[in-house]
Amino acid sequence: MGKGLGGEKAGWNGTQIHTRKLPVISQRLMADNPGAPSDGGPGPALLELQGITLAGRGQQRLEAIKLSIAPGERVALIGASGAGKSSLLAVANGLIKPNGGTVLWQGAPPAKSRRQRRRQQARIGTLWQDLRLIEELTVQQNLNGARLAQWGWPKALLNLLLPLETGRCAAALEKLDLDQALLDRPVASLSGGQRQRVAIARLLRQEPLLVLADEPLASLDPRLAEELLALLLDFTRAPRALVMSLHRPDLLGGFDRVVGLRAGRVMFDQPVDQLAKDQLTALYASSL
Amino acid sequence: MPALVLIPVLLVLPQLIHGGGWELVGQFAMAAVQPSLDPVVIQSVISGLGTTVSMALLGWAGSMVLGVGLGIASSRTVWRAVLGHGAPAELIRKLLAIPRSIHELLWGLLLLQLVGLEPVVAVVAIAIPFGALVARVVSDLIDALPTGNLNALRAAGAPAGPALVTALGPPLLPQLLSYSSYRLECALRSATLLGVFGLGGLGTELRLTLQSLNFKELWSGLWVLLAAMVLLETLLGWLRHRWSMPNRFTKKAMVSGRQGQELVALGAALIPLLVWIAQGQQIDPGALLHWQPLPPIGPPHWAELAGLNWPSLVGNTIVLTGLAAALAVGGAPLLLLLVAAWPLGKLLVRGIWLLARLWPPPLTALLLLFVLKPGVPTAALALGFHNLGILGRLLLECAETADRAPEQALISGGTGPSIALLYGRFSSLARPYLAYGAYRADVILRESVVVGLVGATGLGSQLLEALSSFAWDQLLALVAVYAALTLLGEDLSDRARHQLLETAHGDDQSQEVGGAWR
Numbered sequence: 001m002g003k004g005l006g007g008e009k010a011g012w013n014g015t016q017i018h019t020r021k022l023p024v025i026s027q028r029l030m031a032d033n034p035g036a037p038s039d040g041g042p043g044p045a046l047l048e049l050q051g052i053t054l055a056g057r058g059q060q061r062l063e064a065i066k067l068s069i070a071p072g073e074r075v076a077l078i079g080a081s082g083a084g085k086s087s088l089l090a091v092a093n094g095l096i097k098p099n100g101g102t103v104l105w106q107g108a109p110p111a112k113s114r115r116q117r118r119r120q121q122a123r124i125g126t127l128w129q130d131l132r133l134i135e136e137l138t139v140q141q142n143l144n145g146a147r148l149a150q151w152g153w154p155k156a157l158l159n160l161l162l163p164l165e166t167g168r169c170a171a172a173l174e175k176l177d178l179d180q181a182l183l184d185r186p187v188a189s190l191s192g193g194q195r196q197r198v199a200i201a202r203l204l205r206q207e208p209l210l211v212l213a214d215e216p217l218a219s220l221d222p223r224l225a226e227e228l229l230a231l232l233l234d235f236t237r238a239p240r241a242l243v244m245s246l247h248r249p250d251l252l253g254g255f256d257r258v259v260g261l262r263a264g265r266v267m268f269d270q271p272v273d274q275l276a277k278d279q280l281t282a283l284y285a286s287s288l
Numbered sequence: 289m290p291a292l293v294l295i296p297v298l299l300v301l302p303q304l305i306h307g308g309g310w311e312l313v314g315q316f317a318m319a320a321v322q323p324s325l326d327p328v329v330i331q332s333v334i335s336g337l338g339t340t341v342s343m344a345l346l347g348w349a350g351s352m353v354l355g356v357g358l359g360i361a362s363s364r365t366v367w368r369a370v371l372g373h374g375a376p377a378e379l380i381r382k383l384l385a386i387p388r389s390i391h392e393l394l395w396g397l398l399l400l401q402l403v404g405l406e407p408v409v410a411v412v413a414i415a416i417p418f419g420a421l422v423a424r425v426v427s428d429l430i431d432a433l434p435t436g437n438l439n440a441l442r443a444a445g446a447p448a449g450p451a452l453v454t455a456l457g458p459p460l461l462p463q464l465l466s467y468s469s470y471r472l473e474c475a476l477r478s479a480t481l482l483g484v485f486g487l488g489g490l491g492t493e494l495r496l497t498l499q500s501l502n503f504k505e506l507w508s509g510l511w512v513l514l515a516a517m518v519l520l521e522t523l524l525g526w527l528r529h530r531w532s533m534p535n536r537f538t539k540k541a542m543v544s545g546r547q548g549q550e551l552v553a554l555g556a557a558l559i560p561l562l563v564w565i566a567q568g569q570q571i572d573p574g575a576l577l578h579w580q581p582l583p584p585i586g587p588p589h590w591a592e593l594a595g596l597n598w599p600s601l602v603g604n605t606i607v608l609t610g611l612a613a614a615l616a617v618g619g620a621p622l623l624l625l626l627v628a629a630w631p632l633g634k635l636l637v638r639g640i641w642l643l644a645r646l647w648p649p650p651l652t653a654l655l656l657l658f659v660l661k662p663g664v665p666t667a668a669l670a671l672g673f674h675n676l677g678i679l680g681r682l683l684l685e686c687a688e689t690a691d692r693a694p695e696q697a698l699i700s701g702g703t704g705p706s707i708a709l710l711y712g713r714f715s716s717l718a719r720p721y722l723a724y725g726a727y728r729a730d731v732i733l734r735e736s737v738v739v740g741l742v743g744a745t746g747l748g749s750q751l752l753e754a755l756s757s758f759a760w761d762q763l764l765a766l767v768a769v770y771a772a773l774t775l776l777g778e779d780l781s782d783r784a785r786h787q788l789l790e791t792a793h794g795d796d797q798s799q800e801v802g803g804a805w806r
Contacts, residue, residue: 149445
C-alpha cells in the first residue's frame with residue numbers, strides 16, 4: 001500500500017490537480033459556503049473527542065481517543081480495516097454512544113433535551129460509504145430527507161407525496177452539475193456516479209458545519225474517486241471542516257491533517273506534509 | 289414426499305364409505321350444470337353475496353387498521369428508534385399471540401352468544417384475529433428492513449417519527465399492500481365460512497340449501513360466489529401487477545417510485561365506500577356493548593373437565609392437522625405434475641382449485657358425509673381439499689413467474705413435460721413452497737376447529753359442543769388448550785420455515801441500532 005510514496009512527497013500536494021479538474025463546480029461550492037457563524041477567530045473546535053473508549057464484541061474497538069477538529073480543517077483518517085475508523089465516525093456523529101470519554105460538539109456535550117441534541121446533530125453531516133439513499137424515493141424526496149431535523153410531522157409526510165422545495169433541491173443538484181430532470185427519478189434508477197453526487201447534494205441540503213465521510217472513495221473508479229474528493233475538499237473550506245476515513249494513502253494530497261488509527265488507538269496526528277513513509281508502514285504492518 | 293400420505297388415506301377410505309348417498313352425490317353433480325334461475329333465488333343469492341362481501345370488506349378494513357397500528361407498536365425497530373430498546377415490542381407481541389391463536393369462527397360464535405345476531409359480529413370476528421395476524425406480519429416486515437437509512441436520517445438530526453416514516457415507509461408500503469390484498473381474499477373466504485355457521489350472508493344460504501338437499505339452488509349460490517371470487521382475485525392480481533408488488537414467495541419489493549399519490553387517493557376513496565357499506569348493512573358498533581342476558585354461570589365442574597379425554601382430543605386434532613396439511617402440501621404439485629402434459633387438464637385443475645378455495649370446509653365435510661362416515665379422515669379430507677386450493681394457486685402463481693430456462697433445456701433434451709416441470713421448475717421452488725407449506729400447516733391447525741362440526745372427534749367438535757351448551761368452564765379450558773397448541777405449532781412452523789429459507793441477516797448494523805444516544 002505505502003509503496004511508491006517515498007520519493008513523491010511533492011505529489012501529495014495534489015490540491016491544485018483536483019480543483020483544476022472541476023473548476024466550475026468548485027467555484028459554485030465555494031460560493032455556497034455558509035454565512036454561518038464564522039468570525040475567522042479561534043472559536044471552539046467543531047468536534048472534540050476526549051478519551052473516547054468503545055467496547056466492541058470481545059475487544060476494545062476504540063481506546064482513549066483524543067481528537068479535535070477546528071473549523072476549516074480537512075482531516076484524513078487512515079488505518080487498516082478494523083482499526084476503528086468507522087466506529088470513530090459513528091461516535092462522532094452520535095450514532096454510537098461511547099463507553100467512556102466525552103464528545104463535544106462546538107464546545108458543548110450532547111444536549112440532554114432531544115430537540116437540542118437533534119439541532120446539534122443537524123450540524124454534522126455524514127457521507128456514508130453505502131450512501132444510504134432511500135431507493136424507493138425520488139431524488140428530490142431524498143434531498144429533502146436532510147431537512148427532517150427542521151421539519152415537523154406534516155412536512156415530513158407531505159414530502160412522501162408531493163415535491164417540496166423544488167427550487168432549493170434544484171439548486172443543490174445544479175451545484176453538482178446534475179441535471180434537474182433527475183429530481184423526479186427514483187434513486188434506484190440512477191447510475192453509480194449520479195448516486196454519489198446525489199448523496200453529496202443531500203449533504204448540501206443539510207448545510208452541516210462538520211462533514212464526516214466514511215470511506216466514500218472505496219469501490220469507486222479512480223477518476224470518480226478524485227472528482228468526489230475534490231468536491232468534498234472544496235465544500236468543507238472554513239468555517240466547515242471535514243473528517244474522512246480513507247484506506248488509500250495516495251489520496252492524502254488535499255488534506256491538512258492526517259490521523260493514523262491502529263487497533264483502536266491514535267498512532268499519529270500531524271500535518272500531512274510531515275508524514276513519513278515508515279509511519280505508514282508501521283500503521284499498516286500486520287500484527288503477526 | 290408429503291404426497292405419500294395419500295396412500296394411507298386411500299387405504300382407509302373404503303372402510304369409511306357407507307354407500308348410502310351416491311345418488312345424492314350424483315344429483316349434486318348434475319345440479320352444477322342446471323342451477324336454479326328462479327328470480328327469487330337469484331335475488332336472495334345476490335343479496336346474500338352483498339352481505340358477505342360487506343362483512344369481508346369491513347372486517348378486512350378493520351383488521352388492516354388494527355394490524356398496521358399494532359404492527360408498528362410491536363416492532364422492535366420502532367421501539368428502538370423511539371425509546372432506545374425493544375423490550376415493549378416483545379411484550380406486545382406476546383399479548384397479540386392470544387387473539388391470533390383463536391380462529392375467527394370461535395370469535396364469531398363467542399360474540400354471537402354474547403351480543404346476539406348482529407351484523408357487526410361477523411365484522412369484529414374477522415377483524416380481531418386478522419388484525420393480530422396482520423400485526424405480526426407488519427412487525428416482522430418492519431424489523432426485516434435494513435436500518436442503515438433510518439440511522440442516516442437520525443444521525444442528521446431527524447426526529448424518530450418522521451425518520452421512521454421516511455426511511456422505512458417506502459420499502460414497506462408495497463409489501464404491506466401486497467399482503468393486504470391477499471388478506472382481503474382470505475376475508476371473503478372467512479365471511480362465507482362465518483355465514484355457514486349462521487352469521488348471515490351467502491354462507492348461511494349455502495348451508496340451508498345443502499341441508500335441505502336443494503342442490504339446484506345451492507349451485508346458483510356457488511356459481512355467484514365463484515364469479516365474485518374470480519373477479520376479486522383478478523382485480524387484486526391486476527393491482528399487484530400494476531404496482532409491481534412482490535408475490536408471496538419472494539416478499540421482495542420492487543421500486544414503487546411516486547405511486548404514493550395514487551395509493552393515497554385510492555385509500556381516501558375507500559373510506560366513504562366503507563362508511564356507505566356499514567350504513568347499508570346497519571352495522572352498529574354500539575351493539576357490541578349490549579350483552580344479552582347470559583344464562584347463570586354455574587360453579588365450574590372440575591371433575592367433569594378433568595374427565596374429558598384430553599389425550600385423545602389433542603391427539604385427534606394433531607392427526608387431523610397433519611393429514612390435512614400433507615394432503616394439501618403434497619397434493620398441489622402432484623396434481624400439477626399429473627396434468628402437466630395436457631393444457632386442458634391444467635385448466636381443469638385450476639377450476640377445481642378455485643372451487644376448493646371458496647367452498648368452505650364444513651360444507652365439503654357435509655357433502656362428504658353423504659358417502660363417508662364421520663371421523664378424522666373425513667374431516668382431514670375436507671380441510672385438506674380447501675387448503676389444496678389455496679396452496680395450489682400460490683404454487684401456480686410462482687411456477688408461472690419462475691425461470692423457465694432449465695425446464696426448456698430439459699424438454700429440448702427429450703425429457704417428458706412432467707419430468708421437465710418437476711426438475712426444471714419445481715426444484716427451484718421447492719424450498720419456498722415447503723416453507724409456505726409449513727406456515728399453512730399452522731393455519732390448518734387453527735382451522736381444524738371449523739370441521740369439528742362434522743363430528744370428527746377433536747378439540748374443535750368438543751369446543752362447539754361446549755359453546756352451544758353454555759359450559760363456560762369447559763369452553764375456557766378448551767380455548768386455552770387450543771391456543772397453546774396453536775402457539776406451539778406456530779413456533780414449530782416458524783423454525784421449519786427459517787430452516788428452509790435460511791433467512792440470515794447481516795449483523796453489521798445491529799451495533800449501530802443498539803447504541804445510539806438516547
